[in-house]
Amino acid sequence: MKARDCTKALRIFFALGGLALGWVSGSAALPSALNTLRAATCEAFNRYFADVEAENSRSLRGGPFLWVDGLNPAERDEALARLKAGQVQMRRLSAKATGRDHDVPGGMIHDWQGLVFIPGARLGNVLRVLQDYDHHATYFAPDVERSFIETHDSDHYLVFMRFRRHKVVTVVLDTEQDIHYFRDSASRAHSRSSAVRIAQVQNPGESDERERSPGDDDGFLWRMETWWRMEERDGGVYVQNEAVTLTRDIPTGLGWLIEPFITNIPKETLEFTLQSLRKAVLENPR
Numbered sequence: 001m002k003a004r005d006c007t008k009a010l011r012i013f014f015a016l017g018g019l020a021l022g023w024v025s026g027s028a029a030l031p032s033a034l035n036t037l038r039a040a041t042c043e044a045f046n047r048y049f050a051d052v053e054a055e056n057s058r059s060l061r062g063g064p065f066l067w068v069d070g071l072n073p074a075e076r077d078e079a080l081a082r083l084k085a086g087q088v089q090m091r092r093l094s095a096k097a098t099g100r101d102h103d104v105p106g107g108m109i110h111d112w113q114g115l116v117f118i119p120g121a122r123l124g125n126v127l128r129v130l131q132d133y134d135h136h137a138t139y140f141a142p143d144v145e146r147s148f149i150e151t152h153d154s155d156h157y158l159v160f161m162r163f164r165r166h167k168v169v170t171v172v173l174d175t176e177q178d179i180h181y182f183r184d185s186a187s188r189a190h191s192r193s194s195a196v197r198i199a200q201v202q203n204p205g206e207s208d209e210r211e212r213s214p215g216d217d218d219g220f221l222w223r224m225e226t227w228w229r230m231e232e233r234d235g236g237v238y239v240q241n242e243a244v245t246l247t248r249d250i251p252t253g254l255g256w257l258i259e260p261f262i263t264n265i266p267k268e269t270l271e272f273t274l275q276s277l278r279k280a281v282l283e284n285p286r
Helices: 003-016 019-025 031-060 073-084 123-130 133-139 255-283
Strands: 089-092 107-119 144-153 156-167 169-183 188-202 223-233 236-248
Touching: 031 107, 031 223, 031 236, 073 089, 073 107, 089 255, 107 255, 123 188, 123 223, 123 236, 123 255, 133 144, 133 156, 133 255, 156 255, 236 255
Parallel strands: none
Antiparallel strands: 089 107, 107 236, 144 156, 156 169, 169 188, 188 223, 223 236
């Protein structure tokens, strides 16, 4: 089945089951409840996001710069060995484990951290690739289909990115990313990225392609906040990324179709991003 046909089938399935509204509000008959619950969903995400932001700020002031350095010595040595062997180290930060156990009505929060080691690289090499947004569609294809800098002022970027992600269904998203970079020392840097606009694209690549209104969509990605950290040491650069995203929840009866995308894509996308960054830096050393 073509991606467009699959997307149409998904919407028909929602409509026939009365779920176009029900997966958010719990009631397909009350459109007004949708807005109320959407607001509550965003408020819950904002509370979680504020906790993550505060924790990141605290650790930048004196905690472990990389999460791997907070492990016990045996686990740390094992993780560093895997990183130097070219693997990406991933961990999921669950709400209960971190003390950020917020109820999210109608939505799900995904919080993943990933870490990669780029041997022989310098911090400047990594920053040049990350800030080369006009070529991210090359470095991070096929996940990034289109990317360009809208505005740039010193260490502040406003960037357009179109993401294409496939897992049972294909979802195309147009986003605007507000990105700030900070140089912490000669060997360390970090950045903060917020998706200030996310719009699902209907019929991408077709003559009738159009953006759906942000928030009035299938809920595959409502919010995205990202924290990057880079440290040059051990003959290369460690790059850490934490991505916190908000998606719809999984409606009863549609888990077989929705759950693979909702639950797997956040982890797989982050892992792919770090692997692609490693490859791009190694292939573009200067």
